[in-house]
Amino acid sequence: xxxxxxxxxxxxxxxxxxxxxxxxxxxxxxxxxxxxxxxxxxxxxxxxxxxxxxxxxxxxxxxxxxxxxxxxxxxxxxxxxxxxxxxxxxxxxxxxxxxxxxxxxxxxxxxxxxxxxxxxxxxxxxx
Numbered sequence: 306x307x308x309x310x311x312x313x314x315x316x317x318x319x320x321x322x323x324x325x326x327x328x329x330x331x332x333x334x335x336x337x338x339x340x341x342x343x344x345x346x347x348x349x350x351x352x353x354x355x356x357x358x359x360x361x362x363x364x365x366x367x368x369x370x371x372x373x374x375x376x377x378x379x380x381x382x383x384x385x386x387x388x389x390x391x392x393x394x395x396x397x398x399x400x401x402x403x404x405x406x407x408x409x410x411x412x413x414x415x416x417x418x419x420x421x422x423x424x425x426x427x428x429x430x431x432x
Contacts, residue, residue, distance in 0.1 A: 338384045340365045341391045348395055352402030361394035 345365040348358030364387050 338381065338388050339392075340384075340388055341395055342366055344395045345391055348398040348402070352398050354398065354401045354405055357394050357398035357401065361391050361398060364391040364394060 341361070342365045345358065345362035349362045350358070352358055
């Protein structure tokens with residue numbers, strides 16, 4: 306070899322060695338755990354009958370064992386438990402809030418019609 310040439314060594318598979326083995330690692334990706342913070346905040350602000358929205362918000366964010374803390378620590382069972390409780394409380398708060406709102410609208414409409422008939426002197430005003 307002269308000074309201008311650079312030596313290149315080509316390496317291939319070893320000759321006469323044992324067959325190559327491969328290792329396969331299966332990574333199971335679990336679906337993300339939802340903490341329902343936005344839903345809990347909505348229920349806290351608008352559908353907070355019997356404080357269910359606030360309690361759901363507490364399970365989502367504020368408590369020492371909140372689902373985000375459990376996810377950070379790596380305890381997915383605890384995170385799922387708190388997220389499930391928050392979801393159940395959010396469903397209860399939403400259903401109760403919608404039911405109470407419908408009842409209030411019904412009472413308001415009935416009382417408004419009674420007042421209207423009383424004021425207008427309608428003959429059917431004696432309900």
